[in-house]
Amino acid sequence: MSAARHEESQAELDLIGSLRQQYEAKGFSFEVAPNRQDVPEFLGSYVPDAIARRGDEYVAIEVKKSRSRASELTLQQIRSRFEGQPNWKFAVAYVAEDPLKTLTIKSATVPAIRRQVDEVRTLAEQSHHRAAFLLAWSLLESTLLHIEAEQEARPRTPGSVLQALAMLGRIEPETERRLRPLILVRNAVVHGDLAVEPTAADVSLLVSAIEEALSDA
Template sequence: MNTARHQASQEELNMLASLRRQYESKGFSFEMEPDLQGLPDFLQSYVPDAIARKAGENVAIEVRKSRSRASEFSLHQIRSLFDGHPDWTFAVAYAAEDPLKTLTIKPAAVPAIRRQLADVRALITQGQSRAAFLLAWSLLEATLLNVEGEQEARPRTPASVLQGLAMLGRIKPETERRLRSAILLRNAVVHGDLTMEPTEQDVDTLANVIEEALSEV
């Protein structure tokens, strides 16, 4: 297993900075490029990109630029090191190239998000599931931006939106896993696949998740 630390790209550094904010907001300490000497023996020669810690919880974080079959095989090997160590979690974040690097988005207020969410439900009753589905995904990202509290932010991938809401404790891990299967449908609809049609249930699921994420705001 190749565990040599590579030179991080700007996208990966941006992802690490975002992860730092998310973990520290939940009471974790966050260390980038941790010293090998301070790592537990079971990790052998593997050095994660960062470690988040708080009482009884340790998260080893690996940031990858994108997914690949070779990458997934390597991650499977690394993940196996954590077997039998319940106080440690292995987390992977992907920092894919963003074609919208120059675009920044200002967060919306909760009342504005809720008004748009009402529009989502109205579109459902009008039989406009496709429009409602796309608006709901937009509101999911708007919800994350609001929760993070930044003045402005870069556009996110759907997966990173779900990951961010889960890390901030606004949606449950099982909700994140369930919604990941909807990303393919979202991408197909966004990119013009007219053979794919979101159902009313697809939209209702997203709307309920937005309500869940806003419930603590």
């Protein structure tokens, strides 16, 4: 799968995850990619991307990457199948345009990065591990941008940052291996999962990786 297609697939999965949270918060059950045999006969060959159910109320959900004349015609045909079905609704959700595609990040100097690393340490010492953790991740990306000697660049995913630093020989394979599990922690924190709390050791590992990457700078 190409990187672009992977990003599209991930965006669709993220949207479905968000829809699940919204519907479940309203008391619906939520089934992703339902089996064909679980879809009512009036839908014919159409299988929605997800079905939400609350009692006798059903919502068939279709996820689309973007709007187009062709897709709108197809959706009209699908909507027609729900006519005369009072217990069923048809909902279409579109994947929002990713603002990161138009965002550029400017390169930072090594002294500027090191000053921010000192701030990470201060935050960690004050037990502000969540803030320190997120700042450290951003500095790891700033470090890569500096190493690549680019004046500005598109934002990277955490995984691609680690991979690039390892491929450039700026962090050891073992460092990359130890950092990989922290991507899940980072994503949970960024997206508001308050049940996930980075530890002092997590912050320390990120700081060590930054220092390792900057050791030849």
